[in-house]
Amino acid sequence: MRELKIFAVVVFFSLLTYWLVEPYAHHQMHMKVDKDGKEIVIKSHGFTYDGTDDIAEAERKGDAALVTKKKAFWADVKTVAALKGNAAAGETVFANCIGCHNGANINMGGVIPPNLDHSGAIYDKNYLIALIKDPAMAGNVDHKYADTSLHPMGSIKFTVSDNQQIADVVAYMQEKKAGEVTPKEAFTEACVRCHAVRYTKTTQLGDTPKFKHKKDELAHEIKVIEEQDLVKAYMGNLPPDLSMMIRARGEHFMETFIENPQGQLAGTSMPRVGLNQEGYEKVKEYLTEAGDPSKKAREQLGPWVIGFFVFFTILAFLWKKSMWRDLH
Amino acid sequence: MAHFEKANSLNEWMDQRIGLNTLKRVLNTEYWIPKDINFLWAMGMVLAATFGILVISGIFLLMYYKPDTNLAFDSVNYTIMAEVGYGWLWRHIHGIGASLVFLIIYIHMFTGIYYGSYKRGRELIWLSGMGLFVAFSAEAFSGYMLPWGQMSYWAGMVITNLFSGGSLEAYGLVEWIRGDYVPGDAYLTRFFMLHVFLIPLVIIGLIVLHFGTLRLPHVNNQEGAEIDFEEAADLWKAGKRKESKVIPFSPVFLSKDVFVMGVYFILFFYLVFYNFNFAMDPVNFDPADGLKTPAHIYPEWYFLWSYEILRPFSKDVGLIAFGIAQAALFFLPFIDRSPNVAPAHKRGLFKYWFWALIVIMIALTALGKLPPTDPLFATLGLIFAVAFLFMGPILFVITMFEKKIEKGA
Incomplete structure (x- = not known):
């Protein structure tokens, strides 16, 4: 039928235009290439960490010494991961951590050391091992520090250095610092030391309390600004507010960026935070609640509205049929 | 004062005072449309419906939107999207409508070009239609400024810069348009005024003109055939519906329009609920920052x-x-x-x-x-x-x- 042919032509050109300006153009725009012009495919690897990305990056830079260093480091991590950790022994080692990770909300060398209450649940095991061995290497931000001991957590090297000790403390965290974790807890522990979320009234100091007096409110605001200044001095720029980030970046970007920030944004001062799959899901849930709270309502209402119009269209078709029946 | 009889029904009462029956006849039941048409002829009414949806959704958004560079972004993304009941729905409808209206405009235009519907006698239809295209473009651009995201800001920067006229370096003109050296508060408020008042007014005027220009030359048909509309209308009125080359706008032509609209709205709401990023660019969910140029504008x-x-x-x-x-x-x-x-x-x-x-x-x-x-x-x-x-x-x-x-x- 002629009318259907015309419809097919219209649909074809509309879809072609859509494909060109959306999937194709966006792929071209965000494509990363190495120095030979070959595309670098950035894939998520399920929030596990074995240094593959870091080694590949070093290889692309053509820095042989760096490649060797990265390979040696992640091989070490693998060795520790194979050791059997003793949680009871780990508890003693963990006492070293609490010196800084104490919930006092005091900035130490750039950021407030995060709470570790759910560290065994939201972070990957390999990453935790890597972090204790060398925080700068684990975060893939070693280019920022001439010496790892300059990293805010750099002193860990002098307190926990024995491989068995590392295995023990990680085993302890996985056993005792795990359990049920809410999206808010996961987000606070993993992200809030740098990022604010104004839509949930969260700052680098955590939840903003309610104040009776304007004076107290302003005093808190000043404390927030002071903390932000410290973070800014350390990071080079104030990390962005994450209120709308879930709408501003695609799923693929979020996943791969959180797994390895350098891959998507070479040179960024954001370190890898080492979330595992569960940790990421919780963080994503929190950001969705902040920046896209209508997602659930949208998905629920959608079929009803579309169903209504399908029904409407069927009725309209029958009306048209009856109107045009005796015209030809 | 003319003589008025007592009316026996509301219809008669209205007819005496504003000629309701004449209006119905002229605009609906005896507004003749050629019979030899396809679904592309429904695009005009699809556009009218989309414009109506844009106006209605726009009114709801206008109740909560704040045209101030400090408040605009959050009034859209927090107040409307998170706090106001179904605010997200109106915003998605408005965003998708703004994009789809152009898809239909282009289909409508290319239909006109394909069937030669701008030729002798129909020039004003084409010209008023092009006027509408320009007005809709201005409406789309001014509306895009309002969420005050990164793309709002930088697209505004690029487009207003065009008015410097290249080597003419008419930066005075650019500043006059912006009301500032860079897009700022004065810029946002004037584009807000244009978007919610002046341009919609122009669009409504042009739509009336566009309909008016159709009246005498009539709508074209699939073969571009010349039709004696009076003769064809007489045949129709005499009950010879098969022989007549025309149909009345209402209800016959309208029944087809409504069916096409139904198909269109299925697509429309599929996009509203499930595939909106093409019309609501993720980049614009980053707040405007004059110190951070996006990689791609x-x-x-x-x-x-x-x-x-x-x-x-x-x-x-x-x-x-x-x-x-x-x-x-x-x-x-x-x-x-x-x-x-x-x-x-x-x-x-x-x-x-x-x-x-x-x-x-x-x-x-x-x-x-x-x-x-x-x-x-x-x-x-x-x-x-x-x-x-x-x-x-x-x-x-x-x-x-x-x-x-x-x-x-």
Whole structure:
């Protein structure tokens, strides 16, 4: 039928235009290439960490010494991961951590050391091992520090250095610092030391309390600004507010960026935070609640509205049929 | 004062005072539409419906939107999207509507070009329609500023910069338009006024004019046939519905319009609920920051073809080419010298010209978004931009030599 042919032509050109300006153009725009012009495919690897990305990056830079260093480091991590950790022994080692990770909300060398209450649940095991061995290497931000001991957590090297000790403390965290974790807890522990979320009234100091007096409110605001200044001095720029980030970046970007920030944004001062799959899901849930709270309502209402119009269209078709029946 | 009888019904009462029955007859039951049409003839009513949806959703959004550079972003993304009941729905409808209205405008325009619906007698339909296209473009651009995201800010920066006129360096004019050296509060509030008041007023006026210009020449038909509307109308009124070449707007033509609208709304709401990023660019969910230029600045898809005519040339040549491209389509009825009102497939070379135009416009649209840093895309952009500029003169020449089609053959 002629009318259907015309419809097919219209649909074809509309879809072609859509494909060109959306999937194709966006792929071209965000494509990363190495120095030979070959595309670098950035894939998520399920929030596990074995240094593959870091080694590949070093290889692309053509820095042989760096490649060797990265390979040696992640091989070490693998060795520790194979050791059997003793949680009871780990508890003693963990006492070293609490010196800084104490919930006092005091900035130490750039950021407030995060709470570790759910560290065994939201972070990957390999990453935790890597972090204790060398925080700068684990975060893939070693280019920022001439010496790892300059990293805010750099002193860990002098307190926990024995491989068995590392295995023990990680085993302890996985056993005792795990359990049920809410999206808010996961987000606070993993992200809030740098990022604010104004839509949930969260700052680098955590939840903003309610104040009776304007004076107290302003005093808190000043404390927030002071903390932000410290973070800014350390990071080079104030990390962005994450209120709308879930709408501003695609799923693929979020996943791969959180797994390895350098891959998507070479040179960024954001370190890898080492979330595992569960940790990421919780963080994503929190950001969705902040920046896209209508997602659930949208998905629920959608079929009803579309169903209504399908029904409407069927009725309209029958009306048209009856109107045009005796015209030809 | 004229003499008034006591009315026996509300209908009669209204009829006495504003001629309700005459209005119904003139606008509906005896407004004749040719019978030989396809679904593309429903695009006008689809556009009218989409405009209605944009107005209604716009009114709801207007109740909570705050035109202030400090508040705009959060009033849209927090107040409307998170706090107001169904605010997200109205915003998604408004965003999708703004994008789809251009898809339908383009289909409507290309339908007019394909069937020669701008030719002698119908020039004003085309001209008022082009006026609407320009007004809708201004409406879309001004509306895009309002969420005050990164793309709002930087697109505003780029487009207002065009008014510096290249080497004329008329920065005074640019500042006058912005009300500031860079887009700021004065800029946002004036574009807010344009978006919610002045341009909608112009659009409504132009829609009335557009409908008015249709009245005497009547709607075209699939074969471009000349119809004696009075004779055909008499046949219809005499009950000879098969023999008559026309149908009344209401209810016969309308029944088809409503069916097409139904199909359109299924697509519309599928996009509203499940696939909206093409109309609501993620980049614009980052708040405006004058110190952070996004890696890629591009307009919405419906402006890409004209953006790509600006981009591949040097500054001044680009601006001139861009100017020509904006105005060129207005002159279509006068460039086309052919005496024929007929669909493109019956018009010899014009058929190839039409499909070439479609290909060029789509190629320009794609290239307008693809990064010009890639030499292949840059070269293709230049080729298609030049090709577009040649389409006018080519049309003039090929239609001069177009053979007259004998009607009734």
